[in-house]
Amino acid sequence: AASIRRALIYEGYSVEVVHDGAQALACARDHQPDLVILDVMMPEVDGVDICTSSDTHHEIILASLAAGKHLITEKPVGYNLEQCREMRWYARQYAHLKMAVGYSLRYHSIHIEARRLIREGAIGRPTYGHVEHSHGGHGMSGVFDRPAGPRSALSDRSSGSYIAGSELTSTTHPFDLCRYLFGDVKDVFAFKQPYGVFVTMRFESGATVQCTSGSVSRVQPNVLTVQGTDGVLQTRNEYVPPVGTKGKAEEEVDLVLVMKPRGFYINGQGYHEIKVDKLVVGHGDEARCTNFLDAVFHDAELISPLDDAIKTTELLHAIRDSHDHEIRVPIHYQEKTG
Amino acid sequence: AASIRRALIYEGYSVEVVHDGAQALACARDHQPDLVILDVMMPEVDGVDICTSSDTHHEIILASLAAGKHLITEKPVGYNLEQCREMRWYARQYAHLKMAVGYSLRYHSIHIEARRLIREGAIGRPTYGHVEHSHGGHGMSGVFDRPAGPRSALSDRSSGSYIAGSELTSTTHPFDLCRYLFGDVKDVFAFKQPYGVFVTMRFESGATVQCTSGSVSRVQPNVLTVQGTDGVLQTRNEYVPPVGTKGKAEEEVDLVLVMKPRGFYINGQGYHEIKVDKLVVGHGDEARCTNFLDAVFHDAELISPLDDAIKTTELLHAIRDSHDHEIRVPIHYQEKTG
Structure with a gap:
């Protein structure tokens, strides 16, 4: 974090660094930043919501699971059959984590x-x-x-x-x-x-x-x-x-x-x-978040599991x-x- | 007709023979017969309505056209591609005749x-x-x-x-x-x-x-x-x-x-x-008959042409x-x- 901070300040940006999820949320509310750089290993965070471009989902899913985080990700998951194989292997290794996918029509x-x-x-x-x-x-x-x-x-x-x-x-x-x-x-x-x-x-x-x-x-x-x-x-x-x-x-x-x-x-x-x-109807954003949180905190069945x-x-x-x-x-x- | 009549009387049936379509209709009304044997060459008839079993349509269609009769037939027409070829050839030879098919949903x-x-x-x-x-x-x-x-x-x-x-x-x-x-x-x-x-x-x-x-x-x-x-x-x-x-x-x-x-x-x-x-809706029998008669007598466009x-x-x-x-x-x- 320190080295990324130095590099960004050198480029002329103003930077705030925090070290866990709770602080990050408070800081984001106070400063309304233009850019947030997040680490999936972040303490005090139970889950990760992946909404990056489609072709990056795979690596972030694997990293989130390896970091012990529950995850909710946008579709699609897997750009080729090898990614499917690898993801399925990870999902079974970390079966105690909740993994949800945003397939809207299911919600x-x-x-x-x-x-x-x-x-x-x-x-x-x-x-x-x-x-x-x-x-x-x-x-x-x-x-x-x-x-x-x-x-x-x-x-x-x-x-x-x-x-x-x-x-x-x-x-x-x-x-x-x-x-x-x-x-x-x-x-x-x-x-x-x-x-x-x-x-x-x-x-x-x-x-x-x-x-x-x-x-x-x-x-x-x-x-x-x-x-x-x-x-x-x-x-x-x-x-x-x-x-x-x-x-x-x-x-x-x-x-x-x-x-x-x-x-x-x-x-x-x-x-x-x-x-x-x-x-x-529509994207069903609220329904999918509710279902994910119910799964994480109350062991509810996921509507769209990974x-x-x-x-x-x-x-x-x-x-x-x-x-x-x-x-x-x-x-x-x-x-x-x- | 005479030989068919003799054979049927010999078998114990009572038989009425008539020689054109107008007489046939009058006779059918009077006698309510159990069976009618028809010849597509029958005079005083402009058209033929084919409602025999599916696999006989083809030969009757060809015979009706060759006899110069307009025709309306139940589907399907053609049990193999050779029959399709033959029927198309006939349809073009007798293009002045109206030929309609009972594809219900069209009606x-x-x-x-x-x-x-x-x-x-x-x-x-x-x-x-x-x-x-x-x-x-x-x-x-x-x-x-x-x-x-x-x-x-x-x-x-x-x-x-x-x-x-x-x-x-x-x-x-x-x-x-x-x-x-x-x-x-x-x-x-x-x-x-x-x-x-x-x-x-x-x-x-x-x-x-x-x-x-x-x-x-x-x-x-x-x-x-x-x-x-x-x-x-x-x-x-x-x-x-x-x-x-x-x-x-x-x-x-x-x-x-x-x-x-x-x-x-x-x-x-x-x-x-x-x-x-x-x-x-349904079989659309009335609609198809109306369209066929309109085509025969008023040159209307057929809804379901052969x-x-x-x-x-x-x-x-x-x-x-x-x-x-x-x-x-x-x-x-x-x-x-x-």
């Missing part, structure tokens, strides 16, 4: 309730499903002229080492949601286009799921369908006009907001709305291989640790 | 309106879509134990020569609907399971569509999404409680009817319901090849006529 309250219902057998055994989750804001002009390859690396510094879905569509999320709801995947087939990735997955359970991770021009037509041996479950966006437009003629309302996912299931007992205490997210990365690699070569690809789980 | 008023909107550019150029159309009533018990191959040939007498979707799911319909909405298909990938066929199609236009033709345990979660460069269009089933149950508590209503498909599109001008004059349905069969053959071999398959259009 949406309607998905949590949907999963609970499926696991409880509300619609029997799942046979097939469809997950359509599309991202706005990427622009659609000239989509047919673009090459289908990576267009922008987004948060990725090292171009060429991107993983499927982390470029144009920027959404690895729906593929992870499929795993959250249906379990482990056996094999996949994928077509990739400039406007989306289209995957069919066969699960270990016997279920088959079609998944669209697309780019949209205006609003997200997100739909989740799960067909079971004794019913069907569906969640989907409802399109709600902006507040203050009620009663106005359709042509006077020129903006459409997508606000409320709605869910229901139908089985031998009839039609049932899926009810949630609190509607969580060892599960590693399997999502292995799925993503199979998806990339499939759309690159236009063949069916089995998932390679890197279980070997030697 | 649903909401699909007709959806197609019109797409063609008019209401959501820009289609980039991707999803068609989920599932059939009830096939039973779901033991679906994971069944082989994924043909389970029942349904209307098919010649087992082994079935085409994709004409067995368990019995639905070639959603694949044809994809063609109706998105045009000609370039290549496909398909997984087939005992509970459905799951296909991803890439279209000549550049669009990509995921299509589920599934079996359901209870109600059909039919969804159509079309994402365009300037908006999105969606139709889907609404689940409506039976008449007379309004106001009752959820747990008192033990039967759920799927009644009303609802459609809307969202573009730069806002949110718009898709409105239809008359809701046509030459287009032949292309659907060629798509179905590619789907079968794809799921049999688990590889991507291009569509072979049998354009050669020599």
Whole structure:
């Protein structure tokens, strides 16, 4: 710390040095610094929240675990299968630590309730499903002229080492949601286009799921369908006009907001709305922090644990291989640790 | 006719013979016969409605055209690519005749309106879509134990020569609907399971569509999404409680009817319901007859013309090849006529 301080002062910066997490928080509040340089070995800190660029997650995860810290990290975890193998080995070595990953769709309250219902057998055994989750804001002009390859690396510094879905569509999320709801995947087939990735997955359970991770021009037509041996479950966006437009003629309302996912299931007992205490959508930041702290301090079950997210990365690699070569690809789980 | 009459009387049947279509209709009304033996060469008849078992369609179509009759036939048309080639050749030879195919989903008023909107550019150029159309009533018990191959040939007498979707799911319909909405298909990938066929199609236009033709345990979660460069269009089933149950508590209503498909599109001008004059669902028998007669007598455009349905069969053959071999398959259009 002393040598970094000297170097920075020499460069003309004003520097405050503290030696544990509690002091760091107090100091940050007092001084509102432009830059914080942190050491994951810092005393008085129980956990680390990793929100650096995607390709740095791996080394920080390993360092955090080695330093004995609980961790919550942004996705993705693992840029190649060797990183998956290494991370899985670390995760098992430090099994007493809590490790959470920010796969947003898992934290949406309607998905949590949907999963609970499926696991409880509300619609029997799942046979097939469809997950359509599309991202706005990427622009659609000239989509047919673009090459289908990576267009922008987004948060990725090292171009060429991107993983499927982390470029144009920027959404690895729906593929992870499929795993959250249906379990482990056996094999996949994928077509990739400039406007989306289209995957069919066969699960270990016997279920088959079609998944669209697309780019949209205006609003997200997100739909989740799960067909079971004794019913069907569906969640989907409802399109709600902006507040203050009620009663106005359709042509006077020129903006459409997508606000409320709605869910229901139908089985031998009839039609049932899926009810949630609190509607969580978007990035689900609060829900993920709450779940992480509950796990650290009260041993709650993690909604998106690292060892599960590693399997999502292995799925993503199979998806990339499939759309690159236009063949069916089995998932390679890197279980070997030697 | 005389020799058939003699043979039947010899067998103990009572037989009436007439010699043109007008007499035949009058005779059928008077006698309510148990069996009618018809000749497609019959005078005083302008058209033939083919509703025999699937594998006989081909020969009757060719005979009807050769006899100079307009025709309306149930799907499918063509059990192999050679039949497609032959039928296309006949269709071109007798281009003055109207030839319609009973692909039910094309006659649903909401699909007709959806197609019109797409063609008019209401959501820009289609980039991707999803068609989920599932059939009830096939039973779901033991679906994971069944082989994924043909389970029942349904209307098919010649087992082994079935085409994709004409067995368990019995639905070639959603694949044809994809063609109706998105045009000609370039290549496909398909997984087939005992509970459905799951296909991803890439279209000549550049669009990509995921299509589920599934079996359901209870109600059909039919969804159509079309994402365009300037908006999105969606139709889907609404689940409506039976008449007379309004106001009752959820747990008192033990039967759920799927009644009303609802459609809307969202573009730069806002949110718009898709409105239809008359809701046509199910087999659409009346709509298809009306369209056929309008075509014969008023030269109206056919909603489901034979030459287009032949292309659907060629798509179905590619789907079968794809799921049999688990590889991507291009569509072979049998354009050669020599």
